[in-house]
Amino acid sequence: MNRVPISIRLLTYATGIALAVLAILPAFWLIRIALQPAGQDIDSIGGFLVGGFTLDHFKSAWNDGHLGRPLLNSVVVTLVRAAFNVVLAALAAYPLARMSFRGRDTIFVLLLATMMIPDQVVVVPMFRTVVSMGLFDSLIAVVLPFSVTAMGVFLCRQAFSAIPSELEEAARIDGANSLYIWWHVMLPLAAPTLATLFLFSVIGAWSELLWPLIVLQSQENTTLPVAVNTLLGQFSTNLRAAYAGAVLALIPIVVVFIVCQKYLKTELFAGAVKG
Amino acid sequence: MRSAHHPLTPLVFIAPAVIVLGVFVVTGFMQTIGYSLTRYTAFREPVYIGLDNYVRLFSSDRFWLCLLNSAIYLLVTPALIVLSLTAAITVEANLRGMKWLRLALFLPVITPTLVGSVAWRILLKDDGVINTILGVVGIDAVRWLTDYPFTLVSAMFVTLWKGFGFYMMIFLAALLAVPGELKEAASIDGASRFQVFRNVTLPAIRPAIVLVAIVSSISALKVFEEIFVTVRGGPITQQTVVPLIYRVAFEEGEYGLASAIGFVLFLVILVFSLVNLFLARRAGS
Numbered sequence: 001m002n003r004v005p006i007s008i009r010l011l012t013y014a015t016g017i018a019l020a021v022l023a024i025l026p027a028f029w030l031i032r033i034a035l036q037p038a039g040q041d042i043d044s045i046g047g048f049l050v051g052g053f054t055l056d057h058f059k060s061a062w063n064d065g066h067l068g069r070p071l072l073n074s075v076v077v078t079l080v081r082a083a084f085n086v087v088l089a090a091l092a093a094y095p096l097a098r099m100s101f102r103g104r105d106t107i108f109v110l111l112l113a114t115m116m117i118p119d120q121v122v123v124v125p126m127f128r129t130v131v132s133m134g135l136f137d138s139l140i141a142v143v144l145p146f147s148v149t150a151m152g153v154f155l156c157r158q159a160f161s162a163i164p165s166e167l168e169e170a171a172r173i174d175g176a177n178s179l180y181i182w183w184h185v186m187l188p189l190a191a192p193t194l195a196t197l198f199l200f201s202v203i204g205a206w207s208e209l210l211w212p213l214i215v216l217q218s219q220e221n222t223t224l225p226v227a228v229n230t231l232l233g234q235f236s237t238n239l240r241a242a243y244a245g246a247v248l249a250l251i252p253i254v255v256v257f258i259v260c261q262k263y264l265k266t267e268l269f270a271g272a273v274k275g
Numbered sequence: 276m277r278s279a280h281h282p283l284t285p286l287v288f289i290a291p292a293v294i295v296l297g298v299f300v301v302t303g304f305m306q307t308i309g310y311s312l313t314r315y316t317a318f319r320e321p322v323y324i325g326l327d328n329y330v331r332l333f334s335s336d337r338f339w340l341c342l343l344n345s346a347i348y349l350l351v352t353p354a355l356i357v358l359s360l361t362a363a364i365t366v367e368a369n370l371r372g373m374k375w376l377r378l379a380l381f382l383p384v385i386t387p388t389l390v391g392s393v394a395w396r397i398l399l400k401d402d403g404v405i406n407t408i409l410g411v412v413g414i415d416a417v418r419w420l421t422d423y424p425f426t427l428v429s430a431m432f433v434t435l436w437k438g439f440g441f442y443m444m445i446f447l448a449a450l451l452a453v454p455g456e457l458k459e460a461a462s463i464d465g466a467s468r469f470q471v472f473r474n475v476t477l478p479a480i481r482p483a484i485v486l487v488a489i490v491s492s493i494s495a496l497k498v499f500e501e502i503f504v505t506v507r508g509g510p511i512t513q514q515t516v517v518p519l520i521y522r523v524a525f526e527e528g529e530y531g532l533a534s535a536i537g538f539v540l541f542l543v544i545l546v547f548s549l550v551n552l553f554l555a556r557r558a559g560s
């Protein structure tokens with residue numbers, strides 16, 4: 001692969017640039033328009049390049065759209081849900097990977113089988129259950145049904161299974177109990193997997209729209225995607241403010257991703273192919 | 276194995292996950308089946324009515340139209356495979372800057388679907404950039420956001436845009452696993468780059484192609500947000516199955532009927548999952 005012919009090199013770069021434009025341009029265009037002064041042509045390529053800049057739309061999205069509270073709610077919901085995703089999955093995965101007890105394999109297969117049931121299929125009973133628990137229109141309702149995923153348990157079990165058993169046995173001989181071993185041996189050694197799981201949970205929770213749309217009602221409990229969705233209807237005369245709201249929902253997750261990009265590993269996806 | 280732990284320890288560790296998944300997913304699934312056999316609305320307790328909801332469903336035009344639209348939506352799968360495989364091959368090349376490209380191509384994956392849909396709405400407006408470009412090439416403006424079936428195509432653009440970076444990573448992992456010696460041996464034997472790709476690489480990554488085909492088909496069948504945002508307020512008969520579930524359950528308050536639609540969706544997705552299991556097992560043996 002050292003001597004790539006120039007024609008192949010050019011073709012590869014041309015494809016790469018085209019793909020990069022496809023990937024980045026839509027969001028970039030959205031940001032540009034959210035920064036354009038009102039009255040400027042929203043659609044022309046000229047306006048995109050040379051039009052002015054203003055933060056007015058962000059101000060009106062923030063002040064008139066009341067996005068402060070939804071932003072805070074989204075941060076809380078996202079962090080809590082991602083933390084639960086990691087902790088509950090890692091808890092369940094430990095005995096499934098490292099202990100022998102009756103029913104272990106049955107439980108594991110049943111957990112995996114839940115992956116065959118899409119959320120969209122159980123959304124009605126999920127809603128009824130949350131209502132009957134008295135949790136309708138609460139942030140707990142947004143988190144609770146998604147506080148653990150079978151996929152998370154599966155990933156953690158794989159990571160724990162790869163840890164050499166000598167470490168665990170040494171700790172046992174020293175008299176450590178299971179919780180101690182879980183915390184001081186298993187979690188640190190599986191940290192890269194846990195970090196990846198946390199990152200993907202954050203990404204998923206941050207963008208969730210359907211479920212919060214169903215279980216949240218009041219303005220003060222709403223999450224950012226739901227609030228921006230509302231703005232799109234409400235600000236039909238000042239769409240740029242709604243666009244500014246959408247940009248606000250985009251920026252935090254991009255920052256998180258860029259900071260955490262080292263956890264995006266190809267090996268994780270290699271596991272997907274092996275099944 | 277180790278019997279050093281207390282017999283109840285495993286259960287304590289597993290309990291939270293089992294309770295959450297048990298209550299919301301397993302019980303929820305059985306409730307979906309149960310509700311689907313009842314007349315159950317937002318205002319009345321469920322009454323058992325046998326298969327009436329299914330009879331109602333199968334004689335309703337909008338159900339069949341939404342199902343048809345979901346079937347049309349599956350066309351996003353071949354497009355996703357071509358685009359993400361192209362991206363993976365590009366990124367795999369041993370050239371400068373490809374790490375950055377990989378990162379850039381992953382950005383749509385982390386973009387909230389709502390935000391991506393809003394961005395594409397701007398590009399696809401009647402007087403938007405895409406129509407402007409089409410105009411330059413001499414193609415009449417298309418009303419992407421209002422004229423069916425272009426509305427579906429618009430949502431598919433978002434799905435494609437948001438998904439290809441993710442499937443690229445699966446293909447990249449598969450490409451990196453192809454033994455280099457195989458490719459070298461083929462090129463020493465005089466095979467061209469294209470022939471090496473065609474006869475060595477492509478067969479080697481077949482399992483990844485099957486996986487991406489199944490996974491992306493299943494997520495195409497579950498599509499909601501792209502449709503909900505891109506075709507905002509359009510008639511339900513021009514949307515897909517999950518938006519129909521949302522409409523029937525949470526706007527019309529017909530939980531029983533919505534559950535019946537949910538169960539039909541489950542059966543359709545089950546077929547794809549079983550094909551996946553079958554192919555994975557065959558590849559494994």
